[in-house]
Amino acid sequence: MTDTAQALVGDGYKYGFVTDIESDTAPPGLNEDTVRFVSAQKGEPEWLLEWRLGAYRRWQKMTEPKWANVQFPPIDYQAASYYSAPKQKAGPKSLDEVDPELLKTYAKLGIPLHERAALAGVAVDAVFDSVSVATTFKDKLGELGIIFCSFGEAVREHGELVKQYLGSVVPQGDNFYSALNSAVFSDGSFVYVPPGVRCPMELSTYFRINAAKTGQFERTLVIADKGAYVSYLEGCTAPQRDENQLHAAVVELIALDDAQIKYSTVQNWYPGDAEGKGGIYNFVTKRGACRGARSKISWTQVETGSAITWKYPGCLLEGDDSVGEFYSVAVTNNRQQADTGTKMIHLGRNTRSTIISKGISAGKGQNTYRGLVRVQPKAANARNYTQCDSLLIGDRCGAHTVPYIEVRNPSATVEHEATTSKISEDQMFYCRSRGLSQEDALGLIVNGFCKEVLKELPMEFAVEAQKLLSVSLEGSVG
Amino acid sequence: MLEIKNLHASVEGGREILKGVSLSVKPGEVHAIMGPNGSGKSTLAGILAGRPGYTITQGAVTYQGQDLLAMSPEDRARAGIFLAFQYPVEIPGVNNMYFLRMALNAIHRAKGEPELDAGQFLKTVRAKLKLLEIEDDLLQRAVNVGFSGGEKKRNEIFQMAMLEPRLAILDETDSGLDIDALRLVSNGINKLRAPDRSVVMITHYQRLLDYVAPDFVHVLSEGRIVRSGDKSLAAELEKTGYVGVGA
Ligand SMILES: Nc1ncnc2c1ncn2[C@@H]1O[C@H](COP(=O)(O)OP(=O)(O)O)[C@@H](O)[C@H]1O
Ligand SMILES: [Mg+2]
Numbered sequence: 161m162t163d164t165a166q167a168l169v170g171d172g173y174k175y176g177f178v179t180d181i182e183s184d185t186a187p188p189g190l191n192e193d194t195v196r197f198v199s200a201q202k203g204e205p206e207w208l209l210e211w212r213l214g215a216y217r218r219w220q221k222m223t224e225p226k227w228a229n230v231q232f233p234p235i236d237y238q239a240a241s242y243y244s245a246p247k248q249k250a251g252p253k254s255l256d257e258v259d260p261e262l263l264k265t266y267a268k269l270g271i272p273l274h275e276r277a278a279l280a281g282v283a284v285d286a287v288f289d290s291v292s293v294a295t296t297f298k299d300k301l302g303e304l305g306i307i308f309c310s311f312g313e314a315v316r317e318h319g320e321l322v323k324q325y326l327g328s329v330v331p332q333g334d335n336f337y338s339a340l341n342s343a344v345f346s347d348g349s350f351v352y353v354p355p356g357v358r359c360p361m362e363l364s365t366y367f368r369i370n371a372a373k374t375g376q377f378e379r380t381l382v383i384a385d386k387g388a389y390v391s392y393l394e395g396c397t398a399p400q401r402d403e404n405q406l407h408a409a410v411v412e413l414i415a416l417d418d419a420q421i422k423y424s425t426v427q428n429w430y431p432g433d434a435e436g437k438g439g440i441y442n443f444v445t446k447r448g449a450c451r452g453a454r455s456k457i458s459w460t461q462v463e464t465g466s467a468i469t470w471k472y473p474g475c476l477l478e479g480d481d482s483v484g485e486f487y488s489v490a491v492t493n494n495r496q497q498a499d500t501g502t503k504m505i506h507l508g509r510n511t512r513s514t515i516i517s518k519g520i521s522a523g524k525g526q527n528t529y530r531g532l533v534r535v536q537p538k539a540a541n542a543r544n545y546t547q548c549d550s551l552l553i554g555d556r557c558g559a560h561t562v563p564y565i566e567v568r569n570p571s572a573t574v575e576h577e578a579t580t581s582k583i584s585e586d587q588m589f590y591c592r593s594r595g596l597s598q599e600d601a602l603g604l605i606v607n608g609f610c611k612e613v614l615k616e617l618p619m620e621f622a623v624e625a626q627k628l629l630s631v632s633l634e635g636s637v638g
Numbered sequence: 639m640l641e642i643k644n645l646h647a648s649v650e651g652g653r654e655i656l657k658g659v660s661l662s663v664k665p666g667e668v669h670a671i672m673g674p675n676g677s678g679k680s681t682l683a684g685i686l687a688g689r690p691g692y693t694i695t696q697g698a699v700t701y702q703g704q705d706l707l708a709m710s711p712e713d714r715a716r717a718g719i720f721l722a723f724q725y726p727v728e729i730p731g732v733n734n735m736y737f738l739r740m741a742l743n744a745i746h747r748a749k750g751e752p753e754l755d756a757g758q759f760l761k762t763v764r765a766k767l768k769l770l771e772i773e774d775d776l777l778q779r780a781v782n783v784g785f786s787g788g789e790k791k792r793n794e795i796f797q798m799a800m801l802e803p804r805l806a807i808l809d810e811t812d813s814g815l816d817i818d819a820l821r822l823v824s825n826g827i828n829k830l831r832a833p834d835r836s837v838v839m840i841t842h843y844q845r846l847l848d849y850v851a852p853d854f855v856h857v858l859s860e861g862r863i864v865r866s867g868d869k870s871l872a873a874e875l876e877k878t879g880y881v882g883v884g885a
Contacts, residue, residue, distance in 0.1 A: 585690065590727035593687050594741035594797065595715035595748065604740065608731030608780065 186243035192216060195343050198243050202312050202346075205319060215332040215342030222336045228499040229528040229560060230468050232404070232441065240375045240406060242344045297361065306390075307352040308363050311379050314350030321352055325383055329412040329449045329476065337408040337470075338445040341377045345410065348378035353388035353419075362618050364393040375406040382412070384419035386452065391422040393621055404432075404467060409444045417452030417479065422460070424617050426625050429465035431632070434523070436495030439467025446473035447503075450482035450511075458485040459502065460616040462625040464632040467496060472530065474503030477511035477539070484513040487613040489625075491632050492525025492557070501531035501562075506539035506572070515546040518610045520629075521557035522636035528560040535572040542572040550580040551609050553602075553636050603630030639665050639702065639836045640686075640805055646696035647685055655681045657861035658697070663805070666833040670847055670872065671840045673858035674880050679840045680724055682858070683809045686838075687721035688714050701805065715741075716748035718804030722794035722811045724840075729781040734793070735763070737781045738800055745801060766799040770826050787814040795826040806830065807838045812846040824849030844876040 186197055195216050199209040224235075301308050307318060314322050332342040349365040365380065384390050407429060413421050423446075432439025442465075448457035459473040475484030486502035504513035519527040527550065535542045550559035561578045583605060591601035607614065607626050614622050640663040647656040655678045663669055673679055685692050686699065688711030699706040706714065729737065743753040754762065767774070770792055782790050791811050798806055808827070812820055827837060827850050839846065847855070847869065855871040856863045859880065865871060874882070 584727075586727045587729055589689050589711060590723065590729070591737075592711040593689075593715055593721050593723075594737070594801070595712055595744035596740060597712055597744070600740065600744070604732055604737070605729060608729055611731035 184244070186241050188241045189238050190240075190242055190344070194242050198344055198346060201243060202315070204315055207323065208315060211326070211332075212343050215339050216344075218333045219336065219339035219343055222333070222339055224336050225470075228470050228530070229526065229562075230470060230497040230499050232468055232497075235404075235406065235441070237340075242375060242377070243346055301359070301361075301363075304357050304360070305354040306357060306359055307350065309350055311345075311348040311350050311381070314381070318350070318352065321383065322350070322381065325381055325412065325414055326379075327412075329414060329447045330410050330445050334445060337443040338410050341379065341408050341410045341445070344375075345377045345379040348380045348409070349382075350380075351382040351390060351392060353384045353390045355386040355388060355416075357385075357388050359388070359390040362391050362393055364395070366395050375408065377407075378409045380409070380411040381414075382421055382423070383414045384416065384421050384455075386416045387418045388416075389420045391618060392424070393618060394423070394425045395428070395621075395624075404439060404441055406441045406443065407466075409446075411444070411446040411473075413446075413448030413457055415448065415450050415452060415455035415457050415482075418454045419452060420456045420458075421448060422458045423448070423473075424621055425459075425461040425463070426617075426621055426628065427461065427463045427465050427469070428628055428632075430467075431465050431494070431496050432467040434494045434635075436467070439496075440465065442466035442469045442471065444469075444471040446471060447476065448474070448484070449476045450479050450484060450508075451476075452482070453479040453508075454481045455479050456483040456485070458487070458616065460487040460613065461489070461500075462610075462613070462617070462628065463488070463490040463498060463500060464628050466498075469496075469498040469500050471500050472503050472532075474505065474532075475513065476505050476507065477513065477542075478507045479511075480508040481510045482508055483511070485616075486513075486515045486517070486531075487616045488517045489520070489610045489613045489629070490518070490527055490529075491520045491629060492522070492527045493632055493634075493636055494523040494525065496523075497526045499528040499530055501529045503532040504534070504544060506533075506535040506542035506544070509538065509540045509542075511539055511542050513542075513544045515544070515548075516612050517546075517548045518613055519548070519550045519559050520553070520606060520609070520633070521550070521559050522553035522633050523557060525557045526560075527558065528562060530562045530564075532564040532566070533574055533576075534564075534566040535569050535574070537568045539569050540571050542569060544572075544574045546574075546576045548576075548578040549609070550578075551606070552580065552582045553633065599630060599634065602633055602636070606630070606633060639663050639667075640706075640838075641700045642686075642697070643699070644697040645682075645685070645694065645699060647681065647692045647694050649681075649692060654695070655692075655861055656685070659858070659861070659863055660697075661856065661863065663836045663838060665836055666831075667854065668831065668837040668839065668850065668852045670852040670855045671838060671858055671863075672842065672855065672872065672875060672880075675842075677858045678861045679858055680809055681861075683721055683724075683807050683838075683840055686714075686807055687711060687719060712744070713748075715801075716745050720798050720801055720803035720806045722791075722798055722806065722808040724809040724811075724813075726782045726785075726790040726794055728783045730783050732781050733777075734779055734781050735777040738763075738777075738797060741797070742800055762800065766796060769799065769829060770796050770822050772796055788816065788819045791815055792819060792823060795823050799826055799830065802830070804834065805836050805838070807840070809840045810842060811839070812841050812843065820845065821849065844872050847872045 195212050330338050332339050353359050415421050429440035450457050457475050463469050477484050484504050490498045490500050492498050517529045519529055521527040529548045533544045548561050559580055563576055565574055587605050588601050606629050642661040645656050645659040648654040739759055746753050855867055857865040
C-alpha cells in the first residue's frame with residue numbers, strides 16, 4: 161500500500177467533514193409546491209415543470225420496493241428537504257466566481273477544480289448538495305463539439321436534446337425512487353458527444369452531499385452519437401452524520417450506432433459507524449440503452465460506501481450486435497448492506513453481455529448479488545456470461561447470489577458461474593511472513609480478488625479504488 | 639543468532655506436537671533438520687516464522703537477542719527471518735513481481751533503507767532470475783497460481799534471494815524437485831551463505847545435503863531432537879534409516 165493509503169488506514173472515514181457554507185435550503189416536506197419550488201429555483205421551462213409534476217403524481221401512487229435483501233426503518237419522505245444550494249451568484253461564470261470555501265472543500269477531497277491544477281486528462285463537473293458548482297475544461301471540449309455541463313445548464317442551452325432523451329431509458333414510473341427523482345431532481349451532469357468524435361479526456365462528476373437533513377437527487381444523461389466514444393467517471397462522498405440521508409439518483413446512457421460509453425463509479429458515501437448509526441441510503445437507478453447497431457455500454461462500479469446500496473446498472477441491448485458489460489465490486493463491512501447487480505435485456509440479434517461481480521463481506525455486512533439476464537424472442541444468438549464471486553472475511557457476514565435468467569429464444573447461450581470463498585489464514589500468513597502488515601496483506605488479497613473488475617477502471621481511478629478497498633475493510637481482521 | 643530453549647508447543651485441541659526442542663544456531667551456520675513425516679518439522683518452522691494456531695506451553699526462543707515469540711510474523715520478516723514454505727500459498731490476481739516488490743519495500747522501510755525504484759528493482763530481479771534460471775513469464779503470473787510443484791519451490795528460493803534474510807528456514811524445499819531443479823535451488827542457497835547469515839534446512843533426504851553441506855545435522859522425532867551431529871550423521875541416517883539413529 162502507498163503512504164497515502166497508509167495514512168488513510170486508522171483515519172476511518174476521512175471525508176466525513178462538513179463545509180460551513182451558507183445555503184438556500186427548502187423547508188422539509190414534499191408536495192406539488194415543493195416540485196414547483198425546485199423547478200422555479202432552476203428557472204426551468206414549462207415542459208420540464210409539467211414533466212416533474214407528472215412524475216410526482218405517479219410517485220404518490222407507488223410504494224417502495226420490498227424485494228431487496230436489505231432492512232431499514234421506514235423513511236419519512238416528508239421530513240427531508242428536497243433542495244439545498246450553496247448561496248452564490250446564480251451560475252458562476254468562471255471558477256473565480258465560485259465560493260472559495262467550495263473550492264477548498266473539493267481540494268480537501270482531492271479534486272482540484274482549477275484547471276491548471278486539475279488532473280491531466282480529466283474534466284470535472286462538481287455537484288455540491290443539489291447544484292453543480294463548477295465544470296472544468298468546457299472550452300477545450302467545446303472545440304470538438306462535446307457538450308459537458310451541469311444538467312441545469314443543459315436544460316437552458318440544449319433543451320431540445322434534453323427533451324428528446326430525458327426519461328427515454330429510465331421511464332419516470334420505472335420504480336419508486338426513479339419517480340421520486342424525476343419529480344425533484346436538482347442537478348447533475350449532461351454529456352453529448354457528436355458523431356464520430358472520440359472524447360479525448362475522461363469526463364468526471366464529483367458528487368458531494370454537505371447539508372444535513374437533505375436528500376440528493378441528481379440526474380445524469382450521457383448521449384454518445386453515432387460512432388462516438390466517451391469514458392465517464394463518477395465519485396461521491398458525504399459528511400459523517402448520525403441520521404441517514406437519502407441519495408436517489410437516476411443515470412441514463414444512450415449509445416447510437418457504433419458508439420461506446422464506458423461509465424465508471426467509485427462510490428464512497430458515508431457508510432455509517434460500526435454500530436450502523438447514520439450513513440447514506442444509496443437507492444439509485446442506472447440504465448444504458450445500446451440503441452444503435454454495434455454499440456457498447458460498459459458499467460464498472462466499485463461500491464465501498466453507503467449504509468445501504470440498492471442499484472442495478474443495466475443495459476437494454478436494442479441494437480443488433482450490441483454489447484453490454486457490467487463489472488462490479490461491492491464491499492460491505494460493519495453493518496453495511498448491499499443489494500446490487502445488473503439487468504441485461506437482450507432485444508437485438510447477436511447481442512452479447514458479460515457480468516463480472518465481486519462481493520466482499522466483512523464485519524456484519526450483508527452482500528447480495530441480484531442480476532437479471534433476459535433474452536427476448538427476437539434476440540437470436542444472444543450470449544451472456546455471468547461470473548459472481550463472493551469473498552467472506554470473518555464469520556458474522558453474509559453473501560447471497562440471486563440470479564434471474566429468462567430465455568425466450570432457443571438460440572441463446574447463457575452461462576452462470578458462482579463461487580464463495582473465505583479469506584484464508586494461509587494467504588494472510590504467507591503475505592505477513594514476507595514482511596507485509598496485516599492491513600497490507602488483506603488489501604493485497606482483496607485487490608487480487610477484484611482484479612478483473614479493477615482493471616476495467618481508468619488508471620487514476622484504479623489507484624483510488626485500490627486504496628479505498630483497503631480502507632473500507634479496515635479493522636476487519638486481527 | 640537463534641536460540642531455542644526447551645520449546646513445547648501444542649495445537650488447538652491441546653495435542654502437544656513439540657515436546658522440548660532446543661537448538662542453537664550461530665551466524666554463518668547451516669543446520670539440517672531431518673526426521674520422519676509427522677515428527678513436527680513444519681510445526682517448528684511455522685512457529686519460528688509466527689504462523690498462528692499454536693500455543694507455546696513452555697520454553698523460549700530468542701533471535702538476535704529479542705524474544706522472537708513476542709514478535710508478529712511481519713516483524714520477524716522485517717528482522718530478517720525468511721521461511722520457504724513446504725506448501726507455498728496461491729494468491730489469485732496478485733502479480734508475482736508486484737508481490738515481491740511490496741515485500742522488499744516493506745522490509746527496506748522497516749530497516750530505514752530507501753525503497754528501490756522500478757529500475758533498481760528490475761535490475762536486481764534480472765540478476766537473481768538468472769541465478770535460478772527462472773522464466774520471466776513466472777513473474778508476470780499471479781503468486782503461485784498454476785505453478786508446478788518445482789516452480790513453486792524455485793519461486794520461494796527466488797524470493798529468498800531477493801529478500802536477503804539473516805535467517806532462512808527452508809521447509810522441504812528439495813522435495814518434488816528433479817535433479818536439475820535441485821541443483822539450481824542448492825546453488826541459490828549456497829550463494830546466500832555468508833558469515834552473518836544462517837540457514838535451517840528441513841529435509842527428508844540426504845540428497846540436498848550432497849549439494850549444500852551443513853555444519854550440523856539434527857534428527858527430530860516425535861517433537862524432540864533425538865540426535866545431533868555433523869554431516870556424517872546424515873550419511874549414517876542414509877544407511878540405517880531413522881530407526882537406526884534412535885528415532
Ligand atoms: N494445526 C494442526 N492441528 C492439528 N494437528 C496438527 C496441526 N499441525 C500439525 N499437526 C500434527 O502435528 C504433527 C506434526 O506435523 P508437522 O509439523 O507438519 O510434521 P512434519 O513437517 O515433520 O511432517 C502431525 O501429526 C500433524 O498431523
Ligand atoms: Mg512438513
